[in-house]
Amino acid sequence: MYRFIVAILLTAGILGAQDETAPQLPVSDPICSFFDSNMASRSRLLRTGGNAVKLSRETRAVAAQLAPPPGGGRTSGANNLSNSSNMIDQYLFTAMQSAGVQPADTTTDWEFVRRVYLDLTGRIPSPTAVLTFVNGTSATKRSDLVEQLLASTEYVDKWTMYFGDLYKNVSQNAQITTYPASVLAFYTYIKQSVATDKPYDQMAREIISATGPNSYDVTNGQMNFTVNGVVTGGPAQDIYDQQVANVADVFLGISHLNCLLCHNGQGHLTGLSLWGQQQTRYNAWGMAAFLSHTNTTSAAVSTTNSNRYWIVADTGTKNYQLNTLTGNRPARQPIGTVTTVPPTYILSGAQPAAGQNYRQALATMITGDPQFARATVNYFWAYFYGAGLVDPPDTFDPDRLDPDNPPAAATGYTLQPSNPRLLNALATQFIANKYDLKWLMRQIVNSQSYQLSAQYDGQWNDAWANLFARKNVRRLWAEELHDAITVSSQYVPTYTTMATYGPISYAMQFPEPLNTPDGANGHVDGWLNSFLRGNRDDQTRSQNGSILQALNLMNDSFVMTRTATGSPAGALLPGLIGQSNMALVNGLFLNVLSRYPTPTELSQALQDLSNPLTRNQQAQNLLWTLYNKVDFVFNY
């Protein structure tokens, strides 16, 4: 069914363009022309009907939707400064103007549709989706598309993966092993939270304060966040320390707390964090003390099942004890007569009310702290814009955030965020909008600044990066690449992963990077790993490239079977090979790259296909080429 629709649309796409020879095309600078000129001509062809092709009813229906103006043309980002009411734009464009920096042009519709599909859902758009969007005429078609994507199931898959990374939901790390069922429980919790638009402060509170047994209780997986803090080979304080370090990192963006749990900031964080250098280890212990009532233990499932599961229970009664000489951190010894540390929130000095559950108190304090909102919006900013307003996003310095109260000159410090007022405004509005993550994403992807092109006309200066004057490209996640090949090749594999989790076809649906999709050393697993999806432990997801990635895109059977017409996985070409060369080229580009070829690309492709004796092989070569094009591998 899907292939049928695609073929129809492709037929529509080649109206009036039946000439098999390479057309005379203007020689243009590929850097500047990019897709524009060709886009315009292609849309014109679609609109005007053409000559020789019998139109099916469906084709006419699609063609009827297409009306001028074509979606291609870029407009200058600068021209849109004055008419954007988007809060982000007002701050960013003002900063660009102050710096005398011209922003990049606004994306074409072709650029935008692929970008926002990948960013919000992790999938490339189908040819139908691309053409429908590009040829849409509504003034609100971009924001309409955003709404459509935010409501999609693919959105849920993508952001479940994102939070799985952030919370490090994995069945094995350097410290402990949980079990797939446990990972699945946390996965299910995250997925349901994303699917139901759970306010993020609520989600944070639930995760920070969760109790109970895990593993075999699918409704209670969120306590695995606390289990992940287990440190072996040391006293309980090692565990409290790691658990609260994880909380500070994920929910406050303050990874330096981890440093402070070993030593005072003076010296260690001097010159790095104005806040951190004034903090003491005692203060950090005050944070860890919020975990001091929490016992994280494991037990065998039953006398006949030696698998162990974990239990998080607030059964302790003591504050943080200064009584260790051994463990994974320096000794914790009494300070004068002080032998225990009460829970004390490091950013305010607040303490739990009498009788209040410590972790619930911590959860309330954190989600009531503007720093929680700042850290959250900054994490998402870093994802969508390629760098945080504070970057790396977990290195917040709380004493360098207030633009109305900047660090004294004598300290040698300046404000930390690249745009402090924007960060505060976004955080404030995030709170006012009840920690609604979709509100945040709408603000971002509907902004003119997010919609700036990755290309920059004129000389780019790296020093402008913090102005976000152009789009920062990102290499697709491993899962996105897998799924882009799956969607475009129209060959949908089936993977069986873990018990009680049904077979799936899209890598974005894997609950964790282990146990997927075909065993620890399986073929597809290795392919995915080479694109640095990380292990949710000591290897974070990375955008780096590598030789292995190039080898795997050029030669691996995962790609080669999709480009070969003789294999079941080579499902795309058979539906197109009977078309004219022009239709074939357009169809391949549209399926794989979500756009039509540029004049130069088209000319080259048609030339390669011109010999009937090698045409079949050249078509496979072209498909291979598209899977290895950098604009397939990157979101631009």
Next chain:
Amino acid sequence: MIGNNQTKYTPSREAFFKRPHLSRRSFFQIGGAGLVGSWMALSPERAKACSIQTSSPVTMQNTAKNVIFILLAGAPSHVDTFDLKVLNGTTPAKFAPTVINGVNWPTGILPQLGQQLNNMVLVRSMQSHALVHSLGQTWTQIGRNPSAALGNIAPNIGSVCALELDKQRQPGQVFPAFLALNSASAVGNGYFPATYAPFRVVPSTSGISNTTNSLGQTQFNNLWSELHQIDDPLRLNSPLGQPVSDYDEFYTGANEMMYNSVVTKAFTYSSTDSVRYGNTSFGNACLVAKQVLASNQGTRFIQITLGSWDMHVDIYGTQNPKGNNLFTMCPQFDTGVGQMMTDLSASGLLEDTLIVMVGEFGRTVGPVTPALGRDHLLQQTVVFAGGGIKGGQVIGQTLPDGSNTAVFGWTPPGGQPQRYVRPEDVEATIYSAVGINWTTERCDDPLGRGFQYVPTTDPVQYGPINELWS
């Protein structure tokens, strides 16, 4: 050398490994830290925090060019192997203990290594910090506490060596600097660029997977040239930005490894050689390691992992001789490493190549447990060989039962009191051997805290075991 795989299209570009291929900006984008922000964060205040990066004046041994790091995962029993403690009624007669050069050696299970003792140094005063396998294995590979603040972004020792030694890469050398054989779960590059990640290969007679294309070389040449003809406007000096241009460089590096007779020669092997190395997966890894070093193509650090040493049950195979026990494990280990050392020695490469053999900890001593096995114990032995060290030594001495160190036998740095050898000291020893200043502190880590090659925040100061050379 590179194969005639650029028939139609010959871009004039620097080969991937011949240049400072990743821009400064790319380098700082690691760790998922965003694209350019970390680079921008190298502001004066950041530089100030890094002012301590100046290395202390230290004397590096600098006698080795390459490292082969053999991780004995699962933790072998030291008292049955490198620190043999013969116990009547426990030690199997087939161990055939023999005194070689004054070392009591289990000739029955490690015959070839017994003949290499004059090239080896047994350091018997080592203790690990922890008794959890995954934690200990990570600790051994990164030379620091995985639980520490920088533990989860720390690179493998091999990645540090790769980054440092890649500066010496010669024109035409096309192999990755860090090769990991049979090491699917090797610790990776941490926050370092992917260039210095372990290049993971499971040796097979057909060489490295995906260095050939199923369509054949001629067709691949067409693909390659068609790709560049159609995509170079976006690949070269990319209008989409530096990361895209960088990505093209990885393609160039990949292409150099394809249909390359040098690659084929180093990574494929004959069944005759395989049999000589024991005809095991581990033996094949040792064989390939030897061949890769002989090819002199820029690989400087090779990790080989040999697992299944975690013998809690039936360690001597008395119940199940064909199960996993010392009599099934030791021959593949002994034959693989022994043949490798023989071949490296014959070609003169052993002098240039430091071999390190270490598990994540040791095992309990005395009579075996009721399960006829041995459990986890901190005390262990680390073995060094080649690389310009003075072989034929034993450093340190354990108690008669092997349960603890009796004599440390080495001088820790900085006039510290005598103490155990730790994984951090092994790390420092490796760095010193290949001429890397182990006190180096980088200022490019994502936390901005400063990343020390060998951590100094612990109360003790770690350093190389210089006694290996004296």
